[in-house]
């Protein structure tokens with residue numbers, strides 16, 4: 393993070409060697425405390441020093457005057473004893489020359505003024521007065537007078553104020569110098585290293601490998617411990633970042649691999665939300681279903697399943713089954729045709745609970761099996777159909793007849809079997825060749841198919857020139873059975889032209905019905921075959937119903 397980002401920092405960036413003071417910075421607080429403390433201390437101690445200095449100066453002067461009085465006491469005593477005016481005048485004059493002395497007088501014990509210098513003052517003004525009793529030179533018990541020295545109050549106080557002021561100033565200066573020293577040492581020892589440490593910490597980007605430098609002078613102190621702790625934290629942080637980077641790298645590589653698999657796999661993968669909306673799908677799924685992604689994005693709700701699969705109800709059943717069984721279910725599903733070509737997929741569906749949303753996610757994997765289905769269909773068709781005519785072969789016809797019988801038995805209905813054998817076909821082969829015979833067989837197959845109801849009926853080729861037709865929902869009494877049989881005879885008797893050559897054949901048809909002529913396919917086939925031979929025997933080109941069961945038995 394850059395130095396300018398985030399909220400205002402308590403200490404500004406290093407400006408040269410000294411930190412710039414900012415509001416709420418430690419240095420500012422320290423400085424303010426120092427200034428206020430120094431001011432208070434200066435005022436208190438300055439005032440105290442002044443008061444004490446003043447008193448001390450007054451006392452000093454008082455003691456000095458007392459010493460003066462003591463020094464001249466003997467002489468003054470002699471002068472007073474002897475009433476020597478000259479001596480006393482000289483003495484008082486000498487004392488009065490002292491600039492601190494305002495007035496000096498010598499009095500006799502009775503109060504008579506013997507000598508004096510200076511003007512008399514009001515008693516209350518002269519608060520520094522030295523009065524020394526004068527003892528007789530030969531008898532110390534005899535008082536011969538007194539010496540009174542009064543100080544010059546104005547001068548004395550001015551002198552005391554001067555001395556007290558100097559003392560107070562010295563005290564203030566001492567406090568200021570101490571405060572300055574404290575500021576300088578505080579800044580150098582605490583603020584400046586902290587600011588530099590903060591600056592280095594800002595520069596030390598996570599994972600950069602940078603470490604904080606410990607100044608030699610702070611190697612063993614609290615700051616050194618703090619830097620060592622910060623470096624240990626950076627170390628741990630770097631290691632965690634490195635681990636996280638490696639982890640992220642491997643996760644990204646794995647994701648890229650999965651993405652590559654997801655994008656390039658031949659399987660179409662899709663994820664549907666609980667509402668059936670497509671949430672994710674790989675390119676293959678878009679290719680398989682053949683719908684542009686822009687179009688899919690417009691689909692809402694369960695439109696994906698309804699628009700992609702030909703039978704969406706089957707997919708919905710698979711989803712329900714997967715939820716019920718908690719397993720993946722799979723099936724071959726036909727896709728909705730965008731053209732006439734049928735497309736098939738093998739689809740695996742599994743429903744997973746999404747822990748994040750608490751709802752089910754439908755995961756689907758689809759493989760395009762259209763080619764396989766087509767090959768299977770072709771193989772099955774080949775196995776079940778006659779390659780020449782395209783009709784069902786004998787095995788497939790018999791299987792189909794079995795199904796018709798089962799359906800009719802289940803429904804209590806009927807079913808008619810027409811056994812058809814061409815008449816005079818051998819001559820075509822003999823006269824025009826086998827190829828022309830094949831062409832005749834093909835034309836006959838077409839005519840047979842045209843004669844029956846294609847959707848529900850069966851037309852099969854069961855032998856060389858033998859065909860079978862099965863008519864569902866038809867019994868021996870149905871006029872439609874005889875009509876169709878007659879129609880077939882008529883159609884097959886119509887002349888043909890093969891390679892320009894006229895061809896004339898005919899058909900003999902034997903009919904047997906379920907359940908009247910038998911309940912088993914074999915019985916019905918045999919009955920119809922016998923009826924057909926009966927027709928052959930009686931002149932061909934006609935049809936006949938099998939004999940009644942009682943007579944057949």
Ligand SMILES: Nc1nc2c(ncn2[C@@H]2O[C@H](COP(=O)(O)OP(=O)(O)OP(=O)(O)O)[C@@H](O)[C@H]2O)c(=O)[nH]1
Nearest residue numbers: 813814815816817818819821826827829830856857
């Ligand atoms: N061209 C061709 N001929 C076939 C094929 N299968 C069988 N045949 C011939 O069909 C003929 C069938 O014989 P028939 O049923 O006796 O011939 P037909 O002349 O119809 O005799 P009737 O049934 O008694 O009227 C035989 O000559 C077979 O060789 C085939 O796939 N192609």
